[in-house]
Amino acid sequence: MHTYDPALTDLVVASLRDRLLNRPRLNHPGEADKLDRILAGLIGPEGNDPAAVLRLWEEQLAPTVIAVDSPRFLSFVPAAPTQAAVLFDTLVSAASAQGVSWLLASGPIAAENQVLRLLADLAGMPDEAGGCFVSGGSAANLSALVTARDTARRRRGLGPYDRVRFAVSDQAHSSIGNALRIIGVETFPVPAEDHRLTGDALRAALLADPDPSDVIGVAATAGTTNAGIIDDLAGIAAAARDFGLWFHVDGAYGGAGLLAPSVRDRYRGVEHADSLVVDPHKWLFAPLDCAALLYRDPRLARAAHTQDASYLDALHTDDAAQWNPSDYAHHLSRRARGLPLWFSLAVHGTRAYGEAIERALTLARATAALVRNTPYLELVREPELSAVLFRRVGWTVGEYTEWSARLLAGQTAFVAPTGWEGETVARFAFLHPETSLETVEEVVATMA
Numbered sequence: 001m002h003t004y005d006p007a008l009t010d011l012v013v014a015s016l017r018d019r020l021l022n023r024p025r026l027n028h029p030g031e032a033d034k035l036d037r038i039l040a041g042l043i044g045p046e047g048n049d050p051a052a053v054l055r056l057w058e059e060q061l062a063p064t065v066i067a068v069d070s071p072r073f074l075s076f077v078p079a080a081p082t083q084a085a086v087l088f089d090t091l092v093s094a095a096s097a098q099g100v101s102w103l104l105a106s107g108p109i110a111a112e113n114q115v116l117r118l119l120a121d122l123a124g125m126p127d128e129a130g131g132c133f134v135s136g137g138s139a140a141n142l143s144a145l146v147t148a149r150d151t152a153r154r155r156r157g158l159g160p161y162d163r164v165r166f167a168v169s170d171q172a173h174s175s176i177g178n179a180l181r182i183i184g185v186e187t188f189p190v191p192a193e194d195h196r197l198t199g200d201a202l203r204a205a206l207l208a209d210p211d212p213s214d215v216i217g218v219a220a221t222a223g224t225t226n227a228g229i230i231d232d233l234a235g236i237a238a239a240a241r242d243f244g245l246w247f248h249v250d251g252a253y254g255g256a257g258l259l260a261p262s263v264r265d266r267y268r269g270v271e272h273a274d275s276l277v278v279d280p281h282k283w284l285f286a287p288l289d290c291a292a293l294l295y296r297d298p299r300l301a302r303a304a305h306t307q308d309a310s311y312l313d314a315l316h317t318d319d320a321a322q323w324n325p326s327d328y329a330h331h332l333s334r335r336a337r338g339l340p341l342w343f344s345l346a347v348h349g350t351r352a353y354g355e356a357i358e359r360a361l362t363l364a365r366a367t368a369a370l371v372r373n374t375p376y377l378e379l380v381r382e383p384e385l386s387a388v389l390f391r392r393v394g395w396t397v398g399e400y401t402e403w404s405a406r407l408l409a410g411q412t413a414f415v416a417p418t419g420w421e422g423e424t425v426a427r428f429a430f431l432h433p434e435t436s437l438e439t440v441e442e443v444v445a446t447m448a
């Protein structure tokens with residue numbers, strides 16, 4: 001099993017080449033009983049011909065993957081990994097490029113840290129800022145909030161059962177609420193103004209609370225997932241400073257806008273973040289699964305996350321230059337999942353990234369104009385980033401659902417409806433630089 005197998009290598013490399021060459025179809029969801037039948041008996045004491053297994057993958061399983069990286073995938077948050085990033089990702093696996101500790105993986109960690117430094121510079125975070133890559137925004141939010149909680153407990157002399165709360169708006173991503181529940185921190189809800197969390201609203205909520213002293217932090221969003229709204233980061237940062245709160249910024253989707261000159265000023269205040277999350281597997285064109293987690297003061301994360309086991313002692317020295325990614329999140333073993341982005345950035349340069357991000361922003365603005373000029377459509381709000389919410393005048397929930405299913409069945413596009421202020425509306429999420437206005441026009445025409 002561990003001997004080089006030229007035939008197997010050729011098979012898999014040919015399949016890889018085919019996937020890179022051919023633009024993915026949108027595909028269709030699979031059916032559980034059919035898949036069960038296809039897989040029945042496949043794994044037993046004896047193996048199978050690798051060509052047959054690969055064929056089963058290519059013909060039966062891969063086509064059930066809805067291609068989030070298709071330029072016609074316009075739902076949720078799409079993906080669009082660069083060819084360079086995808087190819088290097090295969091090398092990361094082949095090289096067993098793990099990224100647990102400096103002792104075992106100094107080169108990969110140095111390269112990952114180069115990318116983290118780039119993101120920290122784009123955000124305007126200080127020289128000491130640093131962190132690691134984790135599997136996704138949810139994992140990054142969880143690890144950041146653990147650090148916020150433990151830091152507050154230590155500074156305030158609180159025990160593990162003392163009540164602490166974290167300020168959030170109802171527009172925060174569901175993973176924030178999840179993470180707080182997991183770590184036993186209550187939410188301190190702050191009403192958003194027009195779906196945007198502001199410093200004034202945070203101050204007002206704190207002042208209206210009978211005892212806000214147990215509020216330890218605030219989670220702001222730099223690009224809400226549904227509508228792409230960037231919270232009042234500067235105002236929230238100032239309020240957080242005045243009330244001694246940890247300032248967390250969730251830019252899982254929107255953080256990429258830091259590279260886009262046309263929207264960069266909307267992120268003013270992000271430089272004050274105590275922790276910042278950006279998902280390269282979303283708008284920084286990296287393959288799944290990759291989220292960047294940055295701390296203003298990484299020592300606080302180390303204090304919260306360093307695992308204490310005697311077999312790990314060799315990893316931890318007093319040398320601060322020896323960076324152990326395992327010390328900055330709730331993980332230990334990890335692949336060096338920041339490397340595909342590192343390779344692609346090194347190959348293409350940051351300007352190409354900025355231009356690719358601007359394309360989605362430009363398309364969102366053009367789509368807003370198209371919606372305004374289409375009599376049967378109404379724009380729900382001006383897009384701030386690359387998500388466009390709009391309604392088809394007079395449509396019921398059922399009509400949106402049928403329309404969405406019809407679009408996918410015809411492989412025109414994948415456009416899932418969304419909820420907005422209790423109403424079902426249509427939503428485009430742009431990200432792929434090759435999504436065209438023609439595709440948008442094609443979709444809009446199906447709503448006539």
Ligand SMILES: *Cc1c(COP(=O)(O)O)cnc(C)c1O
Nearest residue numbers: 136137138173175225250252253
């Ligand atoms: C997507 C998203 C998340 C969750 O990220 P995953 O990578 O899916 O875990 C968190 N916050 C925001 C704002 C997001 O858009």
